[in-house]
Amino acid sequence: MAAKTDFSRAPLYEAMLKFRDMRVVPFDVPGHKRGRGNPKLADFLGDKCLSIDVNSMKPLDNLCHPTSVIAEAQNLAAKAFGAEHAFFMVNGTTGAVQSMVLYALKRGEKIILPRNVHRSAINALVLCGAVPVYVNPAVDSRLGIALGMSVEGLKKAIRENPDAKAVLVNNPTYYGICSDLKKIVKIAHSKNMLVLVDEAHGAHFSFGKNMPVSAMKAGADLASASMHKSGGSLTQSSILLASKKVNEGYLRQIVNLTQTTSASYLLLSSLDLSRRELSMHGEEIFEKVCELAEYARGEIKDIGDIYAFSSEIIDGVNVCDFDITKLSILTLDAGIAGIEVYDILRDEYDIQIEFGDMGNVLAYVSVGDRKRDIERLVSALAEIRRTRRKSKRGMFEREFISPQVALSPQEAFYSQKEQVPLAKSAGRIACEFVMCYPPGIPVLAAGEVITPEIIEYIKYAKSKGCSLTGTQDLGVSKLTVLKD
Amino acid sequence: MSLWFTEKQTENVGFSIKVSRQLFSKKSDFQKIEIFDSEEFGRFLALDGIMMLTEKDEHIYHEMIAHPAMAVHPRVKDVLVIGAGDGGVLRELARYKSIRHIDVVEIDEDVVEAAKEFLPQTACGFKDPRVDLHFEDGVRFVRRKSDCYDLIIVDSTDPFGPGEGLFTKEFYGGCNKALRKDGILVNQHESPFYKDDAAAMARTHKHIFKRFPIAKVYQAHIPTYPSGHWLFGFASKKYHPLKNLNSDKWNSLKIKTRYYNTNLHSGAFALPTYVEEMLKDVE
Numbered sequence: 001m002a003a004k005t006d007f008s009r010a011p012l013y014e015a016m017l018k019f020r021d022m023r024v025v026p027f028d029v030p031g032h033k034r035g036r037g038n039p040k041l042a043d044f045l046g047d048k049c050l051s052i053d054v055n056s057m058k059p060l061d062n063l064c065h066p067t068s069v070i071a072e073a074q075n076l077a078a079k080a081f082g083a084e085h086a087f088f089m090v091n092g093t094t095g096a097v098q099s100m101v102l103y104a105l106k107r108g109e110k111i112i113l114p115r116n117v118h119r120s121a122i123n124a125l126v127l128c129g130a131v132p133v134y135v136n137p138a139v140d141s142r143l144g145i146a147l148g149m150s151v152e153g154l155k156k157a158i159r160e161n162p163d164a165k166a167v168l169v170n171n172p173t174y175y176g177i178c179s180d181l182k183k184i185v186k187i188a189h190s191k192n193m194l195v196l197v198d199e200a201h202g203a204h205f206s207f208g209k210n211m212p213v214s215a216m217k218a219g220a221d222l223a224s225a226s227m228h229k230s231g232g233s234l235t236q237s238s239i240l241l242a243s244k245k246v247n248e249g250y251l252r253q254i255v256n257l258t259q260t261t262s263a264s265y266l267l268l269s270s271l272d273l274s275r276r277e278l279s280m281h282g283e284e285i286f287e288k289v290c291e292l293a294e295y296a297r298g299e300i301k302d303i304g305d306i307y308a309f310s311s312e313i314i315d316g317v318n319v320c321d322f323d324i325t326k327l328s329i330l331t332l333d334a335g336i337a338g339i340e341v342y343d344i345l346r347d348e349y350d351i352q353i354e355f356g357d358m359g360n361v362l363a364y365v366s367v368g369d370r371k372r373d374i375e376r377l378v379s380a381l382a383e384i385r386r387t388r389r390k391s392k393r394g395m396f397e398r399e400f401i402s403p404q405v406a407l408s409p410q411e412a413f414y415s416q417k418e419q420v421p422l423a424k425s426a427g428r429i430a431c432e433f434v435m436c437y438p439p440g441i442p443v444l445a446a447g448e449v450i451t452p453e454i455i456e457y458i459k460y461a462k463s464k465g466c467s468l469t470g471t472q473d474l475g476v477s478k479l480t481v482l483k484d
Numbered sequence: 485m486s487l488w489f490t491e492k493q494t495e496n497v498g499f500s501i502k503v504s505r506q507l508f509s510k511k512s513d514f515q516k517i518e519i520f521d522s523e524e525f526g527r528f529l530a531l532d533g534i535m536m537l538t539e540k541d542e543h544i545y546h547e548m549i550a551h552p553a554m555a556v557h558p559r560v561k562d563v564l565v566i567g568a569g570d571g572g573v574l575r576e577l578a579r580y581k582s583i584r585h586i587d588v589v590e591i592d593e594d595v596v597e598a599a600k601e602f603l604p605q606t607a608c609g610f611k612d613p614r615v616d617l618h619f620e621d622g623v624r625f626v627r628r629k630s631d632c633y634d635l636i637i638v639d640s641t642d643p644f645g646p647g648e649g650l651f652t653k654e655f656y657g658g659c660n661k662a663l664r665k666d667g668i669l670v671n672q673h674e675s676p677f678y679k680d681d682a683a684a685m686a687r688t689h690k691h692i693f694k695r696f697p698i699a700k701v702y703q704a705h706i707p708t709y710p711s712g713h714w715l716f717g718f719a720s721k722k723y724h725p726l727k728n729l730n731s732d733k734w735n736s737l738k739i740k741t742r743y744y745n746t747n748l749h750s751g752a753f754a755l756p757t758y759v760e761e762m763l764k765d766v767e
Contacts (some may be wrong), residue, residue, distance in 0.1 A: 302628070349653050372649050375623040379654035382627050386661060 095222030176326030186292025335390030569595030574609025677711035
């Protein structure tokens with residue numbers, strides 16, 4: 001019988017401590033040699049940090065082919081998340097999502113996914129040539145945001161595309177909306193389709209109490225958990241999780257197609273230590289986070305005109321559960337666009353929030369927050385409402401525009417193309433992506449028809465100060481389209 | 485052996501007082517509270533290693549934060565004091581019979597408890613029956629008040645700890661809302677001298693200036709505060725601190741003070757050139 005897992009261990013971290021004490025003389029990369037070669041950088045980041053910025057070597061294992069301490073650390077992570085295998089990722093959750101898609105699909109194969117996925121999922125389709133079948137999410141008319149993947153929508157997509165190989169779900173969405181993951185898995189598996197879950201915003205589901213079901217627990221085959229979001233690790237670090245059904249060796253080869261051979265040990269050790277922290281103290285941590293978010297929601301309610309939505313939006317169809325750690329706030333009723341509030345908070349109140357869209361803002365609440373910071377956020381919202389409230393008229397309300405797919409993203413991306421002014425692009429087929437960043441969900445994806453509605457949306461987003469990305473033209477005044 | 489308390493006023497400057505004994509030390513939910521006795525300055529209170537008051541010079545601070553506004557506003561009835569865990573501001577306000585009610589909002593109950601036990605010189609202010617004590621975050625308290633105070637006094641710690649929220653635009657906006665249409669806001673305004681304090685002082689003025697039609701700054705000399713040169717903010721929706729000063733009326737009240745007087749009142753608003761420039765830069 002296997003011994004009980006000791007989650008207090010952090011094998012990679014422990015190996016790095018040992019390594020530091022050995023005072024090894026470095027005649028390998030990185031060339032800064034424990035920071036001595038770059039004093040200004042060492043001063044800025046701290047000696048401690050630079051002293052462990054090392055290359056892979058026997059005592060510290062190798063991420064591309066792990067056999068010792070990284071393998072042990074990944075095993076602990078897999079157990080902590082209830083997965084069979086875990087892969088530490090140093091190219092963000094973007095890398096993890098890409099790997100899931102590249103593992104599940106080859107050129108020309110179909111994948112069923114909601115359109116409101118992160119750019120990383122659709123970008124992966126450009127890389128592998130798979131064809132997207134979109135399940136258009138329902139839109140909440142008051143909040144203006146896309147909801148979860150409905151079981152009915154999935155069933156219809158499967159009926160129309162019985163040859164699809166995989167289903168990808170983003171669960172939860174950025175706003176905290178969860179789909180009925182268990183049912184989705186059951187339906188997809190009954191048709192021999194793999195289930196890939198973009199769990200970028202739900203790394204905490206495996207650790208907190210009374211959380212929505214996690215991807216692995218729901219029986220998904222692959223999941224990408226953004227440890228650097230709610231998990232507390234360093235930016236750019238993430239974990240790819242796989243179930244028993246997945247061929248671990250093949251998945252590693254897929255990961256290694258695009259991931260660096262010089263993985264940062266700062267990122268890797270942060271994953272090991274965050275996993276340790278979550279498995280030891282996850283329940284208390286997320287209890288506190290939920291408490292802070294719930295407190296903020298209560299206070300925001302008292303302001304008036306501003307609505308911090310929560311589990312009351314669960315309808316059992318398009319919203320099957322809600323992640324209450326997400327402090328999503330509707331500002332539209334005060335006549336102020338979310339993107340405006342996002343900018344005002346930063347420029348005038350020195351408060352940086354996660355993102356703003358047409359009607360909402362999202363404040364990311366985590367274990368690092370203090371009650372007094374929540375008070376500041378709430379007061380700033382109260383002040384913005386008091387001093388800037390306008391009529392709601394003329395506000396753009398819908399966040400999601402149903403796409404018309406003409407070509408696969410890869411076909412469109414690699415076709416003969418030309419640039420046309422945004423205003424004259426209606427009716428053309430886009431060969432690039434346009435998204436507001438954050439949240440990074442494409443307004444327009446390669447292969448989709450540009451409609452007047454999309455052009456209007458892009459113009460409006462620009463006028464409200466939204467930062468638009470993805471196009472060749474940094475000013476987003478021209479779009480790259482299929483050559484006539 | 486001799487024991488010295490040193491406050492790091494900047495990374496490179498220390499201010500030391502020889503301590504005869506430590507009376508109290510506690511880590512509260514918000515900060516470390518310490519009270520010492522000293523030969524030179526008498527008893528003193530430090531929060532997170534920063535000197536808050538000494539028996540020898542606290543009267544300067546407390547008189548200067550309370551009396552100037554009282555000498556300008558013709559009828560202060562309802563007062564809100566934020567911070568003031570030591571009670572010193574209340575002691576000064578309690579001398580005005582015209583005041584009807586004083587709400588005090590202090591985030592850290594432990595400071596008040598410690599003051600009541602060890603700092604009777606200032607904590608006597610809590611005994612006034614008009615005082616209502618609330619233990620909560622001042623940022624939250626003002627958010628829920630509108631049009632109900634004639635005077636708000638912000639007696640905060642520095643903006644690098646639990647008092648941080650009391651130096652923000654959202655807080656001053658809340659104060660504006662909580663004040664009546666002729667209300668006055670007086671705040672602890674940091675010092676213009678050392679770099680970090682000066683940056684906080686400029687930022688504070690910037691925020692207040694945006695929220696109030698009249699936003700002036702006045703000064704006092706407080707030996708135990710960094711550089712000794714300390715500022716206060718006077719912001720108002722209606723009254724000008726000099727044009728509306730009613731010296732005769734205030735003097736007729738016969739309030740006995742050691743630092744403040746109505747001549748000094750006018751002088752305190754005359755600022756050094758470099759301070760005027762710093763203020764102008766953010767207006």
